[in-house]
Each structure stands twice: as structure tokens, then as C-alpha cells.
Amino acid sequence: MDIFETPLPGIGVRYEFQAESGDHVGVVVRRDGKRDFALYDREDPDACRGTVELSEGDAAKLAELMGGTSITARLDSLRHNVEGLAIEWVTMPAIGGLSGKTIADGRIRTETSASVVAIIRGEEGLPGPEPDFVLHAGDTVLVMGSSEAVSRASAILTG
Amino acid sequence: MLLPLPLEVLPEPEASHAGQVLIELGIILLVLAGLGRLAARIGIPSIPLYLLAGVLMGEGGLIPVSAGEEFLEVGAEIGVVLLLLLLGLEYSPRDLRNGLKSNWVAGLIDGVANGVPGFAMGLILGWSPTACLLLGGVTYISSSGIIARLLDDFDRVANRETPVLLSILVMEDIAMAIFLPITGVLLVGATVLQGAIAAGIALSLVILAFVVSMRYSEKVSSMVHSHSRELLLLTVLGLTFLVAGLADAVQVSAAVGAFLLGLTLSGQVADDVRGLMPPLRDVFGGLFFVFFGISIDPRDLVPVLIPALILAAITAVTKIATGIYAARSNGIGPRGQWRTGLSLIPRGEFSIVIAGLGVAAGIEPQLGPLAAGYVLTLAIVGSLLMRFADQIPLPPGMRTKGARPTPQPLGVRTRT
Numbered sequence: 001m002d003i004f005e006t007p008l009p010g011i012g013v014r015y016e017f018q019a020e021s022g023d024h025v026g027v028v029v030r031r032d033g034k035r036d037f038a039l040y041d042r043e044d045p046d047a048c049r050g051t052v053e054l055s056e057g058d059a060a061k062l063a064e065l066m067g068g069t070s071i072t073a074r075l076d077s078l079r080h081n082v083e084g085l086a087i088e089w090v091t092m093p094a095i096g097g098l099s100g101k102t103i104a105d106g107r108i109r110t111e112t113s114a115s116v117v118a119i120i121r122g123e124e125g126l127p128g129p130e131p132d133f134v135l136h137a138g139d140t141v142l143v144m145g146s147s148e149a150v151s152r153a154s155a156i157l158t159g
Numbered sequence: 160m161l162l163p164l165p166l167e168v169l170p171e172p173e174a175s176h177a178g179q180v181l182i183e184l185g186i187i188l189l190v191l192a193g194l195g196r197l198a199a200r201i202g203i204p205s206i207p208l209y210l211l212a213g214v215l216m217g218e219g220g221l222i223p224v225s226a227g228e229e230f231l232e233v234g235a236e237i238g239v240v241l242l243l244l245l246l247g248l249e250y251s252p253r254d255l256r257n258g259l260k261s262n263w264v265a266g267l268i269d270g271v272a273n274g275v276p277g278f279a280m281g282l283i284l285g286w287s288p289t290a291c292l293l294l295g296g297v298t299y300i301s302s303s304g305i306i307a308r309l310l311d312d313f314d315r316v317a318n319r320e321t322p323v324l325l326s327i328l329v330m331e332d333i334a335m336a337i338f339l340p341i342t343g344v345l346l347v348g349a350t351v352l353q354g355a356i357a358a359g360i361a362l363s364l365v366i367l368a369f370v371v372s373m374r375y376s377e378k379v380s381s382m383v384h385s386h387s388r389e390l391l392l393l394t395v396l397g398l399t400f401l402v403a404g405l406a407d408a409v410q411v412s413a414a415v416g417a418f419l420l421g422l423t424l425s426g427q428v429a430d431d432v433r434g435l436m437p438p439l440r441d442v443f444g445g446l447f448f449v450f451f452g453i454s455i456d457p458r459d460l461v462p463v464l465i466p467a468l469i470l471a472a473i474t475a476v477t478k479i480a481t482g483i484y485a486a487r488s489n490g491i492g493p494r495g496q497w498r499t500g501l502s503l504i505p506r507g508e509f510s511i512v513i514a515g516l517g518v519a520a521g522i523e524p525q526l527g528p529l530a531a532g533y534v535l536t537l538a539i540v541g542s543l544l545m546r547f548a549d550q551i552p553l554p555p556g557m558r559t560k561g562a563r564p565t566p567q568p569l570g571v572r573t574r575t
Contacts, residue, residue: 006322009254009329010307014317026317031430038317046319046495047549 016040035059086147089120090154092139097159104131106156114145114153183227187216191445202312202546204305206507207538209445210531213452214460224453231450238447239515240403240417241440242508246303247421248429248436250329252372255422258329265323265485266330269503272477274299280470289345290523296338297514297530298474302507303328305538309545310502320486320495324502327485335509336365336419339412342513346520347410357410364411368419380428388435395424395432414512444508451511452531454518459528467532475537475544478503483557493557498548505541510534 003017012030019025024040026048033056038048054062092099098106103116119126119133120140126133135141135157143153194208216222224231259266277298281291306328310316340361344354371379383398385391399417406416424432482500491499514530517523544551 007254007257008316008322009251009258009325010249010303011316011325014322016319026319028317036317040319044492044494046491047498048314048317051314051317 037062086145086150088143088150088154090141090143090157092135092137092141093158094137098135098157099137099159100134102132102134103129106153108143108153108156111156112145112149112152114143114149116141116153117144118142180227180230183224184230186222187212187224187227187231187446187449188442190222191449195445203539203542204302204308204505204507205445206302206305206448207535209448210452210511210535210538213449214455214457214531215452216449217453218456228453231446231453234443234446235450235515236413236447237400238440238443238445238450239414239512240399241436242304242444242447242512243414243418244399244421245433245436245440246332247418248424248433249303249307250332250422251425252369252422255329255333255369258326259333262323262326262330262485262489265327265481265488266334268484269327269331269478269481270299270334272481273474276470276473276477280466284466284525286523286525289342290517290526292345293342293513293517293522293526294529296335296342297506297510297533298470300331300335300506300509300513301328301478301503302505302509302538302541303332305505305507305542306502306545309505309542313546315498315502318495318498320489320491320499323486323489323491324482324499327481327503331509332418333365336415337361339415339513339516340410342516343412344410346516346522360409361411361415364406364415364419368422372423372425376423376425379423380426383424383428384431391428391431392435395428395436412516447515448508448511451515451518451527455527455531459524460532463525463529464532467529468536470529471533471536471540475504475540493553494549497551497553497557498545501541501544501548501551504537504544506534506537 001017003015006014006016008014008028012028014026014028016024016026023042024045026036026038026040028036028038030036035054035056035058036051037054038051041047041049108114108116116129117127118141119129119135120142121136121138141157143150143157145153190212191205191209194212195205198205198208217224217228274295276295278291278295280298281294286294306324310321310324315321337358341354341358344357383391383394385394399420402420403413403416406419407413479497479500482503483496486496486499510530511534514526514534518527
């Protein structure tokens with residue numbers, strides 16, 4: 001989907017996209033954090049049929065209702081699709097756990113039978129890390145296995 | 160022997176002068192408050208009513224003002240400085256850069272199409288070239304204050320034509336930062352060379368403000384920043400008056416100094432000041448419009464009424480044409496083009512600032528009354544046209560031809 005961004009001098013930024021139904025939807029993010037949610041008119045596509053002003057909290061609520069961030073939405077669908085298989089995103093703690101150590105140090109596969117499938121570091125995803133991969137604080141570790149194995153693995157990871 | 164009363168230590172003023180000033184100020188502020196309510200009730204901006212109240216006060220008017228005039232003069236000057244400071248704060252340098260990059264042709268057309276009628280009218284009335292130039296400035300510049308406020312009131316912030324509209328306003332405001340110093344120098348009767356030097360100074364100050372705000376904005380902001388509202392207010396006000404005063408001393412105009420300072424402040428400090436200053440600006444800004452009105456004798460309005468109305472009609476049409484051109488070249492549909500044109504019509508604070516320079520310098524007795532009549536007309540008519548833009552039928556030749564227009568994408572594509 002294409003999202004178009006236009007600066008609004010003195011106000012903030014305006015985002016616009018076309019929904020699959022054909023309607024154009026706009027969001028104005030104001031500098032003070034307020035949002036305007038707008039639905040464009042079909043006859044006069046430059047004007048809004050209506051706008052709703054949302055506070056920062058309202059916007060967060062609405063985002064939650066709409067399915068939250070795309071990562072959690074996709075994660076949820078994975079959980080639903082594969083019965084008996086648990087997936088957990090574990091964020092590495094600043095101190096303790098396996099932070100600063102290799103995956104092999106935790107003996108996760110041997111102890112729990114869960115697998116470390118991927119690491120997310122910053123914006124970068126690293127699939128299939130080697131056992132000698134050194135985990136850093138703040139890394140997100142994707143663990144897969146039975147739900148029991150996954151919870152034990154995350155206990156090892158976070159310490 | 161009589162004991163001297165402690166009061167006698169003070170220099171003897173005329174009887175209860177301070178009381179007189181306070182009474183007059185109180186009446187003025189209450190009149191403004193009443194008019195502000197009235198304006199909100201009938202859905203027009205308050206600026207034209209403040210102006211009208213000023214015209215009806217003072218010499219030749221219904222309410223005499225004498226004792227408070229000195230304070231009003233200072234208050235009005237503070238009002239201009241605060242108006243411009245907050246205008247500068249509204250824009251980040253990035254906004255200005257984007258505005259200049261995307262719509263400079265429309266900005267140029269805007270300047271020529273709306274400045275020339277004012278200049279020409281001055282020539283017809285037999286004014287001096289400087290007075291003509293000032294009137295050209297009065298007719299050129301739309302009121303970003305009124306328009307931004309009305310966009311919000313009428314829920315048009317999210318409209319697709321709004322970015323086009325705003326970028327034209329931004330360009331006008333930048334143009335003012337260069338126009339005001341030049342006229343300031345011309346008004347003190349300088350030569351062309353001195354004018355060129357002033358323009359050079361103004362231009363380098365604008366560039367300096369840009370560089371400072373882009374490179375060092377964090378440093379400046381952290382120097383000014385304070386968690387105490389009191390200290391922040393004192394720092395920002397002190398800095399503003401100092402910069403404005405210094406700018407005035409080098410003939411760049413106090414207003415421009417304040418505007419550039421506003422541009423320079425950014426980040427957290429800008430947010431804090433934006434939350435802190437508007438009430439102050441509204442009070443002193445109100446005094447500014449009243450003071451300008453007071454300087455005008457209502458009897459002087461009558462002879463310039465016809466030229467003011469003719470000028471208003473012409474420059475309303477030229478603004479509409481400017482807006483239609485700018486919106487069309489950005490891929491906005493006919494309805495949106497029409498709205499953009501109508502929304503550019505309101506004139507307000509900047510026109511009065513420009514005319515005020517001429518009035519203070521006393522170059523042309525008709526300039527003040529003409530500008531007042533002009534701004535009164537276009538502030539009110541323009542706001543009404545903006546409000547009813549969707550009910551006013553499009554001029555022939557602009558109608559949509561049956562088919563549903565498909566909007567062109569606007570702006571930068573961010574994600575796929």
C-alpha cells in the first residue's frame with residue numbers, strides 16, 4: 001500500500017492512502033501530538049466528508065482497536081494458524097541472562113528443545129543465527145517450540 | 160511644622176494620571192472582550208472588529224482616548240513583535256525550504272498579481288513611490304493568522320488543497336522578512352544605495368537565522384530552556400525585545416527581528432513558548448489593532464472608501480486567480496482550486512503592520528484610512544467567502560465535467 005506524506009507548515013504532517021474499497025483516508029499528525037482522522041469525499045476528493053480530532057491517547061486506542069502494529073498483527077495470525085507451536089519474542093535484558101554471551105552458552109536446544117530462529121537487532125533481522133552468535137542487550141530473539149519449551153527458553157535468555 | 164507626606168517624594172503628576180490610564184485601558188480591553196465574543200458568535204475573525212473599535216475611539220470618534228495613548232503606543236509595538244515572534248515559531252526552517260522549493264512560481268505570481276494593483280492605486284491617487292510600495296505590500300499579503308485559524312474552525316486542515324495554501328502563506332511571510340526592512344529604509348528617506356545595503360543586511364540576517372536554526376537550534380534551545388515557566392517567559396521576552404530593538408536600530412524593523420528569532424528557536428523551547436505566549440500575544444496584538452485604529456479619524460475614511468472597495472474587489476479576484484493557479488498546478492480538482500482561491504482573500508495583521516510603518520513615518524495621510532477600510536472589508540468578506548466556499552457555485556468554465564475526478568497523489572510516497 002502507498003502512503004503519501006505532505007508537510008503542513010505550522011501544523012504538522014499529513015498522511016494519505018487509498019483503502020482497498022477505493023475511499024481515500026487521511027491522517028494529520030499535529031505537532032502537539034493530536035491527530036485528525038479524515039475521510040475524503042468521493043465527489044470532491046480534495047475535501048473531507050468528515051474529520052475526527054483525536055488526542056494522543058485516543059489515537060493509541062484506535063490503533064489498538066484497528067489491530068495495532070503490523071508486527072503484532074502478523075504474530076497473532078501465526079499463533080492462530082499453527083496449533084501446538086509457540087512463538088515468543090524475547091527482548092534481551094541490559095544485564096544478566098544471556099546478554100553478552102553466545103547462544104551456545106545458554107544450551108537452549110539441549111535443555112529445552114526450543115530453537116532460536118532469528119535475532120532482530122535494531123532494524124535488521126538475522127535469520128538462523130549460528131551457536132557462537134553473541135547476543136547483545138536490546139536484541140529481540142525469536143524462539144520457537146512447544147509452549148513449555150519456549151517459556152523455559154525465555155527464562156534462560158532473560159536470566 | 161507639617162510632616163511631609165510620603166507621596167510628595169514622588170514627582171508630582173497631574174491629578175491621578177495613573178488612574179486615568181488604568182480606566183481607559185480597562186474600558187478598551189473590555190470593549191475588545193465584548194467584540195471578541197461577538198465575532199465568535201457570528202463566526203468572523205476578531206481582527207476587523209478590533210480595528211473598527213480603534214477607529215471609533217480617539218480623535219473624531221465616539222470614545223475619547225487621551226491619557227492611555229502613550230501606553231497604547233508601547234503596547235502596540237509589543238503586540239507587533241509578539242505577533243511576528245509567534246509566526247516565526249510556527250515555521251521550522253524545513254517548512255520554509257519545502258515551501259520555497261515546491262511552489263515558488265505560484266509565490267511569484269502571487270506577489271505580482273496582488274502587489275501591482277495596490278501600487279497602481281497609489282499612483283492613481285498621486286502618492287509618492289514609497290507610499291505606493293507600502294500599499295502594494297498591504298494588498299499583497301494574506302493574513303496567515305486569520306486563514307490558519309479558519310482552516311481549523313472549518314475542519315479543512317486535512318483537505319488536499321491545504322498544503323498548497325499553507326506553502327503560499329509561508330512564502331508571503333518570507334517575502335515580508337525582506338520587504339519590511341527595505342521599506343523601513345526607504346521611509347527614512349534613504350538613497351537607493353542605502354536601500355540596497357539594508358536589503359543586503361536583511362537578506363543576510365534571514366540566511367543567518369536559517370543557518371543558526373538548522374545547525375545550532377539545539378544549543379540555542381538548551382540555553383533558553385528552563386523548566387520554570389516564569390524563567391522561560393522572562394528569558395524569551397527579554398531576548399525577543401532585545402533582538403527586535405537591535406533590528407530596529409539597524410533599520411531592519413523590529414517585527415522582522417522578532418520573526419527571525421522565532422524561526423531560530425525550535426524543538427522543546429519552541430513547543431514551550433507556543434504554549435506560553437499566545438495569551439500575551441492576543442492581549443498586546445489586540446492593543447496593536449486598536450492603536451492603529453485610533454490613529455485614524457473616522458471622518459478620513461469616507462473619501463478613501465471607494466478606492467478601498469475597488470482595490471478590495473480587484474485583489475480578491477487576483478487572489479482567487481493565484482489560488483486556482485497554485486492548486487491546479489499541484490493536481491487539485493476544481494472544487495479544491497476554488498476553495499484555495501477564496502481562502503487566500505482575507506487580509507489582516509501583516510497588512511496593518513505594513514500600513515502602520517507608513518502611518519508612523521507620516522508619509523501619506525490617506526494610507527492609514529485606506530488600509531483600514533481595505534483590511535476591514537477583506538478580513539470580513541474573505542472570512543465569509545472562505546466559510547461558504549463550498550456553497551458558492553464555481554465560475555463557469557471551471558465546472559467538473561460529469562466524470563468523477565481521480566485525485567492525483569500528492570506529496571512523497573513513504574511506504575509500499
